[in-house]
Structure formats: C-alpha cells, structure tokens
Amino acid sequence: MLVFETDRVRVRDWSEADGDRVFDIYRRWEVSRWLGAEPRVMSDRGAASKAIQRWNERSREAPYGVWAVEERATGTIAGTVLLAPLPEPSDGTAGRGEVEVGWHFHPDAWGRGLATEAARGAIEHGFTAGIGQIYAVVRPDNVASLAVCNRLGMRPIGRTRRWYGASLEAFLI
Numbered sequence: 001m002l003v004f005e006t007d008r009v010r011v012r013d014w015s016e017a018d019g020d021r022v023f024d025i026y027r028r029w030e031v032s033r034w035l036g037a038e039p040r041v042m043s044d045r046g047a048a049s050k051a052i053q054r055w056n057e058r059s060r061e062a063p064y065g066v067w068a069v070e071e072r073a074t075g076t077i078a079g080t081v082l083l084a085p086l087p088e089p090s091d092g093t094a095g096r097g098e099v100e101v102g103w104h105f106h107p108d109a110w111g112r113g114l115a116t117e118a119a120r121g122a123i124e125h126g127f128t129a130g131i132g133q134i135y136a137v138v139r140p141d142n143v144a145s146l147a148v149c150n151r152l153g154m155r156p157i158g159r160t161r162r163w164y165g166a167s168l169e170a171f172l173i
Contacts, residue, residue, distance in 0.1 A: 023048035037165035063129035079105030
C-alpha cells in the first residue's frame with residue numbers, strides 16, 4: 001500500500017519480493033552499526049522476511065509505520081523510513097508518547113538527499129495525522145544522519161540516554 005509520495009520517492013509498505021534488498025541493506029555493517037542498543041548485521045535472508053512481516057504489522061497502526069522507500073525513476077528500494085512511537089524510556093522516567101522519525105538507507109543511495117526527502121515526507125505524514133512533535137535520535141558519531149536532522153530543520157535538544165539504552169543526540173521538530 002502506498003503511504004505517500006514525494007518528487008523522487010514512493011513510500012509504501014514492504015512486500016515479500018523486497019526481501020533480497022532488505023537483506024542487502026541490513027547485512028551491511030556500515031548501515032547496521034547505527035541501529036539499536038547493540039548493533040548487529042542481519043544474519044540471513046530469512047531474517048529479512050521476518051523483518052518485513054514485523055514492519056508490515058507495525059504499519060497497520062496508522063499513522064505509524066516502517067516503510068520501503070522506492071525511487072520513482074528506477075523502482076529500486078533505496079532504504080527504509082519510519083514513523084513510530086519511541087520505546088518506553090530506558091532512563092527510568094515515564095514515557096510521554098513521543099514519536100520518532102528514522103531512516104536507514106543502502107550505501108548506493110547515500111549522498112543524494114533521498115533520506116532527507118523521505119524523512120520530510122514522513123514528518124508531514126505525521127503532522128497531517130495530528131502528531132504535534134516528532135523526534136529523531138542519532139548516534140553522536142553518525143555524521144550523515146546528524147546532517148539529515150539539520151536539513152530537516154530539526155532542533156537539537158542534546159544528548160540523552162532516554163531511549164534504546166544508548167547515548168544518542170536528540171532532535172525535535
């Protein structure tokens with residue numbers, strides 16, 4: 001199902017046919033090193049199928065989702081964009097229903113503004129659905145994603161260990 005489109009990308013639910021590309025993205029340390037409290041690469045193609053199933057289940061809870069970012073010109077999956085509730089805080093404070101935008105892209109899609117374009121679309125999707133503010137959380141040494149946050153006009157709010165059990169730079173729009 002199509003979620004939204006921009007000038008260059010189509011953001012949609014994943015299909016099982018996308019599994020090889022999912023595996024190709026998440027088997028790479030240069031992508032996976034930035035993800036989760038304990039980063040690890042995807043180990044096999046079967047894990048990609050399980051991820052697709054999990055992401056599509058999450059996408060049934062509108063306006064949230066973990067979606068495929070498909071280049072309109074070529075039909076190639078460039079990566080993932082997500083709009084999702086942040087997990088319960090790992091710092092012992094109570095959660096306030098915070099929502100996160102995030103992106104994970106294949107290295108062959110880096111440096112072309114696709115992450116910024118897809119994330120901007122996801123933010124607009126969230127605002128249209130009534131979400132009042134959206135966070136991004138980025139590892140401090142992930143220079144590329146820090147730059148995306150800046151290009152999106154997100155306001156830096158400092159380093160936190162509030163989510164994912166890791167020290168992250170937090171941004172808000």
